[in-house]
Amino acid sequence: MRARTYLFAISLAGTLGLASVASAHDAFRPGAAQQVQLGKKVAAELRKQEHVLPSSDPRVQTLRRVARRILATIDEKDAIWEYSFDVIDSKEINAFALPGGATFFYTGLMDRLKTEDELAGVLGHELTHVRKQHWAYAYADSQKRNLGLSIVLMAARANQALSNLAGFTNDVVFELPFSRKHETEADDGGFDTMVAAGYNPQGLADTFDMLRKAIKDGTPPEFFSDHPDDKNRIKRIEGKIKLAGTNFPPQILIDYLGK
Numbered sequence: 493m494r495a496r497t498y499l500f501a502i503s504l505a506g507t508l509g510l511a512s513v514a515s516a517h518d519a520f521r522p523g524a525a526q527q528v529q530l531g532k533k534v535a536a537e538l539r540k541q542e543h544v545l546p547s548s549d550p551r552v553q554t555l556r557r558v559a560r561r562i563l564a565t566i567d568e569k570d571a572i573w574e575y576s577f578d579v580i581d582s583k584e585i586n587a588f589a590l591p592g593g594a595t596f597f598y599t600g601l602m603d604r605l606k607t608e609d610e611l612a613g614v615l616g617h618e619l620t621h622v623r624k625q626h627w628a629y630a631y632a633d634s635q636k637r638n639l640g641l642s643i644v645l646m647a648a649r650a651n652q653a654l655s656n657l658a659g660f661t662n663d664v665v666f667e668l669p670f671s672r673k674h675e676t677e678a679d680d681g682g683f684d685t686m687v688a689a690g691y692n693p694q695g696l697a698d699t700f701d702m703l704r705k706a707i708k709d710g711t712p713p714e715f716f717s718d719h720p721d722d723k724n725r726i727k728r729i730e731g732k733i734k735l736a737g738t739n740f741p742p743q744i745l746i747d748y749l750g751k
């Protein structure tokens with residue numbers, strides 16, 4: 493899920509430093525440290541511009557508690573991600589993780605989630621985008637497409653391209669679509685992490701179903717622009733549940749219902 497509405501432009505010049513060292517195998521891909529820096533910068537802007545709920549709000553507490561439970565199962569001893577979890581007060585049915593780990597849910601989505609397992613599914617999906625660095629890959633791909641250069645020339649231009657990160661604006665983060673492949677990978681990662689954390693993966697399928705129905709109700713979720721073909725995704729997740737052949741624990745009703 494991504495937000496596409498934040499088109500306010502903030503220059504990140506001077507924040508990210510200029511041309512940084514990129515990974516050896518893809519000089520166009522922003523490194524982990526750059527992703528964290530960029531995500532934190534955009535997150536700070538969002539917290540200023542949006543109405544972010546206080547830590548005392550039960551939705552924020554629930555989000556952070558479920559996130560802690562999921563993160564506790566992830567072995568990332570070398571990772572430098574800096575996770576944070578906030579809830580924006582907005583009717584938009586959306587959630588997204590910025591590069592590097594800053595994660596935002598909208599009340600429009602939080603208020604529609606019936607179980608912690610549904611929340612865990614969305615969280616697991618979003619955290620997989622972070623851990624697999626999907627934004628950085630999408631960024632590198634877009635740069636290469638834009639340049640339309642040969643491989644050899646690309647290498648020569650790579651440092652120059654990365655130096656443009658210094659002039660990044662928020663829309664670069666929000667406008668880059670994830671590929672179908674990355675979305676499938678995020679579904680799989682979400683499935684695996686929520687199961688490892690003791691949640692019922694049916695929650696992930698239920699969330700997609702809820703979102704599909706929201707379209708029929710005339711409130712198209714923002715994230716649908718990036719998540720087409722949801723019928724197949726639901727089928728795929730349910731196939732994985734069958735394949736697992738396990739009796740998963742019952743879903744945990746979210747305790748702030750009736751709010």
Ligand SMILES: [Zn+2]
Pocket residue numbers: 493617621670675678
């Ligand atoms: Zn996604």
